[in-house]
Amino acid sequence: MTAPSERLILASKSAARRAMLADVGVLFSVQVADVDEDAVKNAHDPADAAGLAVELARIKALAVSRHDADAWVLGADQTLAFDGGLVSKAPSLDAARVRLAAMRGRAHHLHSGAALARNGQIVWSGVDTATMRVREFSDAFLDAYLAAEGEGVLACVGSYRLEGMGSQLFEAVEGDYFTVLGLPLWPVLAELRRAGVLKS
Secondary structure, X not given: OEOOOOOEEEEOOOHHHHHHHHHOOOOOEEOOOOOOHHHHXXXXXXXXXXXXXXXXXXXXXXXXXXXXXXXXXXXXXEEEEEOOEEEOOOOOHHHHHHHHHHHOOOEEEEEEEEEEEEOOEEEEEEEEEEEEEEOOOOHHHHHHHHXXXXXXXXXXXXXXXXXXXXXXXXXXEEOXXXXXXXXXXXXXXXXXXXXXXXOO
């Protein structure tokens, strides 16, 4: 459980990240960071998807920490690298269909970055990567998948949730399950213990 003397703020609107932290017994509040993610992406080398995940996490953590210096602030973000470029969230189900069809039978990488800030300073940041191997699914399965999941897939960078029907899109996943969900959980928990937010 969280020590009452140390407060933790999650600077992310991700339901999956909230659930991960809550499920493992971390007490926290949520304050969504008001940052211009597109500007950060445009200024970043698109070939460095892992670095971008960390940079976005750091910027989110700092944005909230500057307004609440006494709290520990956890920022997090995830990027998807495919076919030599960055993939953003699909704007529509039609776009999600095109993207998933392009990924069929191929691999892509999910990079989950996290950063911890206090007093307007980053005290730790890290990233973890998972390799996602998409199976050769049929068009009929893709239609059924999108019909079942609906617009919920538009909230996910890869147009899938591994904890849902999206798991059927894959033949193999190499890496940590929590990284796929959007947070390098083990390193984050270690840092929260080191910071005194969690009991060691």
